Amino acid sequence: MVKLVSLILKVLPRAVVIFIYDMVKPYSHKLFYGIRYCVLKRLCMRVGQKVIIGANVTIKHWDNIVFGSGVSVHENSYIEGFGHVEIGDNVSIAHNCSIISFTHTWADRNLPIRLNPCIKQPVHLHNNIWIGCDVRVLGNVTIYNDVIVGAGTVVAKSLAANGVYIGNPPRFHKPVYADDAITIPLQNHQLININ
Numbered sequence: 001m002v003k004l005v006s007l008i009l010k011v012l013p014r015a016v017v018i019f020i021y022d023m024v025k026p027y028s029h030k031l032f033y034g035i036r037y038c039v040l041k042r043l044c045m046r047v048g049q050k051v052i053i054g055a056n057v058t059i060k061h062w063d064n065i066v067f068g069s070g071v072s073v074h075e076n077s078y079i080e081g082f083g084h085v086e087i088g089d090n091v092s093i094a095h096n097c098s099i100i101s102f103t104h105t106w107a108d109r110n111l112p113i114r115l116n117p118c119i120k121q122p123v124h125l126h127n128n129i130w131i132g133c134d135v136r137v138l139g140n141v142t143i144y145n146d147v148i149v150g151a152g153t154v155v156a157k158s159l160a161a162n163g164v165y166i167g168n169p170p171r172f173h174k175p176v177y178a179d180d181a182i183t184i185p186l187q188n189h190q191l192i193n194i195n
Helices: 002-011 014-024 030-043
Strands: 058-060 065-067 078-080 085-087 091-093 098-100 102-104 118-120 123-125 129-131 141-143 147-149 163-166 171-174 182-185 191-194
Touching: 002 030, 014 030, 098 123
Parallel strands: 058 078, 065 085, 078 098, 085 123, 091 129, 123 141, 129 147, 147 163
Antiparallel strands: 102 118, 163 171, 182 191
16 A cells, blocks of 8 residues: 555645645544655655654655654654754654754844744754653754653753753763763764763
């Protein structure tokens, strides 16, 4: 069925495919998961296998978004791809999360803030990540491998590999895998290991 739906979506105009996504967006039956997956395959930059998009997930700027394999995005989440979003393999994004890949400027006082230009800020979620419910991931953030982000956290800076992060701002709580070294990203994205 996925192949048939994908073939149909391939010939339809982009606006019609987005309309179809919006029509099936509120439903959580397996059939609608399949249709949403086919829409992702048609509209996104790249999509791996076994990607599940829950009900009422809003996606903007589809063509700037990459999904790895084994990704789940749960109900009522929001992914804004304006500045580019790349989600690796085996990433679970719980309900009510937001991933925002841009920011507004406010330098021109002659314009309302909402009309000032936006700046693209890419977001990269590496592999084996669990994003808890109600998490906000802001632009210019990389979350490295093997990370758990606690519920309600606002992530405005990159998070090192192998860590559980909680609070606002997020702070390292403990390693996910105790036998690994903890890797901390520096400002210029070089990495150091600590034990």
